[in-house]
Structures are given as C-alpha cells and as structure tokens.
Amino acid sequence: MDFTGKTFWITGAASGMGKALSVSLSKVARLIIISDRDRDGLEATAAEIARNGCAVRAEVLDMADAASVRKVSDSVFSEGISIDGLYQFAGISQRSLVLDTPVEIDRRIMEINFFGVVTLVKAVLPHMVSHGGGQLAIASSMVGKFGFPYRSAYSASKHALQGFFESLRAENSKHNIRVSILIPGRINTNISKYALTSQGTEYGKMDPGQANGISSAKAAKQILHGLRREKKEILVGGNELLMVHIRRFLPALFYILARKIKPV
Template identity: 40%
Template sequence: MGLRKKVIWITGASSGIGEALAYEFNKKGAHLILSARRTGELERVKENCSNHEESVKILPLDLAEADQMEAKAVEALAMYGHVDMLINNGGVSQRSYAVDTEMSTVRKVMEVNFFGTVGLTKALLPEMIKQKSGHIVVISSVMGKFGTKFRSTYAASKHALHGYFDSLRQELYEHNVNVSLVCPGYVKTDVTINALTGSGEKFNKMGKGQKNAMPPEEFAKKLIPKLAAGKDEIYLGGAELMGVYLKRFVPGLFSKLLKRVRVT
C-alpha cells in the first residue's frame, strides 16, 4: 500500500494507539487528520510529526456528540479534498460489575464507542462511495469476540461494532470500499486508567494486563502492513488472543476457564 500523500483520518489520536499510528503513517509520507477531544494534546502530536505544517491537520471532536459528525466530516474533507482511510480508534473502556454499573454509564460507553463511531463513518461514507475507493478501519478489541467479568458494557459496545461493520462490509464491496476490524489484545496504553467505573468516574488504575503489554509503537508497526493486505479482521497481541479460538472451537471449556480467571 503506497501511503505517500494518502489522507488518513485518525480518531483518538492524542495518545496510545492513535498517537503511535499517527507517527508511523507520518513516517510513510501520509497526510494526516488527527482527532480527539484534547486540542492541546493533538497539537503536541502534530508537532512531533515531520513536515507537520503541510501534512498534519487537527480536527478536535467528541465522539459522544454523534449529531456533530456530519459537520466534522465536511471540515475534514475540506482539509485535503478527500479521505482515503478513516481509522475509528477513539473510545472509552469500563471496569465495573454489571450490577453496579449505572445506566447512564452504559449509555455513555455505547454513545462513544458505537454511536460515535457509526455516526462518523456514515458521515464520510457518501464521499468514499462517490470516489469509488476508501478504507474504513475500526479498532475493536478481543472483547468484541467474547466477554469477561468487569467489562460487560465495554464488551457489548465492541460486539455491536462487529455486527454493524461486518454488515457494512458486504454493502460496500461493490463500491471498492474496504472495512477492517482490528482486535487488539493487551496494548500498553492508559485504556484502563481512563476507563469508567459503574458511577461514571475514572477507574484511575493501570490494568495488570496492560503493564507488560505490547507498546503502542510496536502495535502500529505491525498493524499497517496488515491493513495494506486488506484483511477483514486483524488480531494483534499476546497469549490472550487464544481466547478468540477457544471461544470458537471449545466454548464450554472456555467458559469454565473464564469463571476462574481474576480480571482487572
């Protein structure tokens, strides 16, 4: 995949996987649109990119405001005239037992992870269909393939993304627009620190799985070639990825194993 001057729009670009992807695409000569809520952090990421005045634009947005996505798409398209790839990376996690999770928290996670992602994608789709090319990338999770304790709403939001974008892929095939679902295992980011508790407050703890996980820079380097191959579904991580295959082939055994696992 030749990336020089390709226009890549990345949400959640102010930290973690999104930031690492921004740097990796920038090294390959892509033109970037970086989005997240924190304008100051987006400016920092931009400044860390080479040739940033010409090749990096920032477009602050809040995925919780799904009704703003059409206007944001118009702004993004005005920056370079088109978008070749949309990487839906922005999102929020959750760490609480289902019985203790307030419905307002459930709705917030779904609003950001599902409705925000769908809203932004739908806003950009007409232009990709018109140009007869494009690539929609969704950073999901292994939690999109199975659920565990302490992550009920987060897993539900990721499962919903799989159902929606698997269907969308079939609709876009004739328009030459690809859809890739990316399922990371543990990546060393602040995802658990920023996760919501049942009451909607920040969890403020680094999850055990994240502490010694794959660095986001390594994740980004491994992901880009797989995107170039046009894979429908991409898995990147460690031993935790085995859960996907255990769930598929020996679901009864996998369920028994999960009941004994202590998750954080």
C-alpha cells in the same frame, strides 16, 4: 493498500494506538487528519507528524456529540479533501460489574464506542464511495469476540461495531470499500486509566494485564502490516490472543477461564 501520498483520518490520535499509527503513517502519507477530545495530546501528536514532513490537521471533537463530529466532517469535505483511509481508535473502556452499573453508564459507553464511530463513518462513506473507494478500520477488541467480567457495556459496544462493520463491508465492497476490524488483546496504553466505573468516574489505574501488554508502537506495526494487506480481521497483541482461539474452538474451556481469569 499503498499508504504513500494518501490522506487519512485517524480518531483517538492523542494517545495509544491511534497516536502510534498516525506517527508511523506520517512517514509516507500526504495528509493526516487527527481527532480526539484531548487537545494537548492531539497537539503533541500533530507536532510529531509535522516533524516527519507530513501535512496534519488536528480536530478536537467529542465522539459522544454527533453535532461536533458532523461539524468537523462537513468542514473537511467542504474543502474538497478526499479521505483514502478512516481508522477509528477513539474509545473508552469500563471497569464495573453489571449488578452495580446504572444503564446511563452503559448508554455513555455505547454513545462513544458505537454511535460516535457510526456517526463519523456515515459522514465519510458517501464521499469515499464517490471518490472511488477507500479503507475503513475500527478498533474492536478481544471482548468484541466474547464477554468478559467488568466489561459488559464495553464488550457490547465492540460486538455492535463488529456487526455494523461486517454489514457495511458486505453492502459496500462493490464500491471498493475495504473494511478491517482490529482485535487488540492487551496493549500498554492509558485505556484502563480512563475506563468508566459504575459511578461514571475514571478508574484511574493501569491494570497489571495492560501494563504487561505490547507497546502501542509494536501494536501499530502489527496494524500497519494487516492494513497493508487489507486483512478483514487483524489480531493485535501477544499471547493473550490465545483466548480468541480458545473461545472459538474450545468454548467449554473458555467459559471456565472467563470466570477464573483476573479481569482487572
């Protein structure tokens, strides 16, 4: 994928990896549509993109509200805009045990992390296909590869994304749709602060593991490297990614570690 002069839509662009990737891409892209629920953060990202000389369109939307997602996409496509790359980062994490968590919280996480992402890709994909193709990327997680304490619904939402997008890839590669699944480890962003507790409140803390993760700027560099090569799976992070390989090649060891590693 050559990003030069292209048009992108990046969700979750008000902070963290979505913001870092938007700003990096704005050095070469023609237009970047950024969306998020955080209006102030979105405006700050838009200002950085504009400073790099790239056109920007900022859209406040709630990924849990399918109508708001469709309204924005309808307005984008009614203006004849073609999207070359849709990179979805909007997401919410979790810090609660299965035993304590009401199913309403599980549903809320699935609405944002899975159904929101699916709603948007279903709005964009037909246009991409008729335009001759495009690139899709979604932020899964290491816990899209395995389960982990305090992350049951979050992990489930990321597993669901992986199944959905692998199927989408198999069905649509003939339409020149390229899919990259991002597997971040621990990246130093606000993700743990806004994670949901069993009461549905914000966890409000930066996990030590999170704080020791690579920066979102470094993560964006790794992501861009993988997207440029159209890698089907892009591992993002540092030494913690070893767990992905342990789960695959030494599952017995993984099951012991998953019980012992400090999850928060």
